[in-house]
Amino acid sequence: MTAIEFQVTFDAHDPGRQALFWAEALGYRLQPPPGDFTSWDDALDAWGVPPEARNSRSAIVPEEGESGPRVFFQQVPEEKSVKNRVHLDLRVAPGLSGDDRAAAHEEAAERLVAAGATVVRRVPPSQEMGDGSFIVMADPEGNEFCLD
Template sequence: MAARIDLTLDCMDAQLLAQFWKTALGYIDEPPPAPFETRAEWLAQFDLPDDESEDDGAWLCDPDGAGPRLSLLKVPEPKAAKNRLHIDVRVPGHGRPAERWARITRESERLVKAGGNVLEVFDGHHMVMADPEGNEFCVAAAAAED
């Protein structure tokens, strides 16, 4: 049996990045673990330092349960280098190369409006983008089996 993974992204503003990644991935806020009714109730058990708050983290999930969970956690230091691991946002649909490229282009334009930036274009194949804090990700067509 394969292990399931969650992704954790260090950040400066968890709420800003949560909004971006919910838009990018179609994810939703993950409910707190049972038996807790709210995230604040769940966090209270950890006796957080006075300088930390509920807004310092965000927890997202795929509403269909297929994709990995995404945790966004505030850290004191800024991003300093290129990501060693990045997210690929796969645009659904098939068709001719020009049709796939048009979907990739539309998706990247949508994500720019949400606060992302295009860093590099590999014409006809994929685009390298960055979220509002500079974390790199790619926008590409879905694989044939998706």
């Protein structure tokens, strides 16, 4: 079977802010405007999108030459009400263990807190998980993700 292209979609109150946060978190960039448009404002002007509707969606894509799914943010009116059933694990410490793993987690957590995330809890290594420590975080709108 041929692999299916997919994107990850987040419901959001502020798609622009969420896009900026997740671009920082994932090492992505805002999706550039299409075609010959030099900015999104030019594109939205040409399409007749009123200013009050311009933050209804946003998207981020991998940096040029990198691969990964497009991440799309769509504005919704309702609040997040329960724990996510699906979440992203950001692999910030692949191949590391012990103090090096913990340091990579803390460095990433500091960077993401500065970008608007919050630390929910730190999960230390355990006998059941071996060296599998991780940090549970929430993005600016409360969506949980892990630093793994």
